[in-house]
Amino acid sequence: MKKFKTILLFVLVVMLINACKKKEEEKPALETGTVTDVSGITYSTVKIGNQWWMAEDLRTTKYRDSSFIPLVTLDTSWNHLTAGAYSNIVNSQNADIGNYYNWYAVNDARGIAPLGWHVPTDSEWKTLEQYLGMNLGDANGTGWRGTHEGEKMKVERGATYGWGDYGNVWATNESGFSAVANGCRMFDGTLGNPGQSATGFWWTATSQGNEAWYRYLDYKNANVFRYYGLKNYGFSVRCIKD
Numbered sequence: 001m002k003k004f005k006t007i008l009l010f011v012l013v014v015m016l017i018n019a020c021k022k023k024e025e026e027k028p029a030l031e032t033g034t035v036t037d038v039s040g041i042t043y044s045t046v047k048i049g050n051q052w053w054m055a056e057d058l059r060t061t062k063y064r065d066s067s068f069i070p071l072v073t074l075d076t077s078w079n080h081l082t083a084g085a086y087s088n089i090v091n092s093q094n095a096d097i098g099n100y101y102n103w104y105a106v107n108d109a110r111g112i113a114p115l116g117w118h119v120p121t122d123s124e125w126k127t128l129e130q131y132l133g134m135n136l137g138d139a140n141g142t143g144w145r146g147t148h149e150g151e152k153m154k155v156e157r158g159a160t161y162g163w164g165d166y167g168n169v170w171a172t173n174e175s176g177f178s179a180v181a182n183g184c185r186m187f188d189g190t191l192g193n194p195g196q197s198a199t200g201f202w203w204t205a206t207s208q209g210n211e212a213w214y215r216y217l218d219y220k221n222a223n224v225f226r227y228y229g230l231k232n233y234g235f236s237v238r239c240i241k242d
Helices: 002-026 122-131
Strands: 032-036 042-048 051-054 086-088 099-101 143-145 199-208 211-218 224-230
Touching: 051 122, 122 199, 122 211, 122 224
Parallel strands: none
Antiparallel strands: 032 042, 042 051, 086 099, 143 224, 199 211, 211 224
16 A cells, blocks of 8 residues: 555656646747847847837947937936936946936937837836736736736846845746846935845836836835836836837
8 A cells, every 4th residue: 555655646746747847848938039229239139928128128328319328427416417317337247237217318309219119108018017917907006016927027036137135036037028136226316225136127208297107126026016206216228119
């Protein structure tokens, strides 16, 4: 009897392993590509639902007409900006994977996105979130919304520019969006805390009076935060295909 139970347990384990393998095999491969901006920087792209997204944060230093976006590094100067500007991500480890942009740069008529692409609207972010499983009621809400949509967007634990420093066990990057934890610059120019390796902020192209809508992911949350903030915050930017 004991031998029979052992054999049965072995069979069940084998069946479970095979089922997991089959599930992984049946998971559709991500459709990917690239796009190059006016600065000559090439980005990975990924198709999520019916949308094509950049799979990296924007790091251009020029508008689409090749005019330069002003680089502003002093906190005191950043605080008073009313025109487009960018700031390098100060953590040297993350220096080549994105910049902080204020919303004035996002909204500049010269265009910050590569040709054929644009900064996504609040509605286009909602479309992404709903494709990843968020219901419409949550998508239209503010604050932390949904369930596991954020974990499907973040690079996995242990990735080079991941969320691992704070022990984020949720990140799966199932969508291929590959969100990294670059933190932000506050409205007064100072860096957000805890910042890099813990948080990520992305602008939308949608204004809300003197503020604008954004998205926020956090190492300790598996869902997605939606709200609006002052336009002189420094956030990351993703682009979406026209």
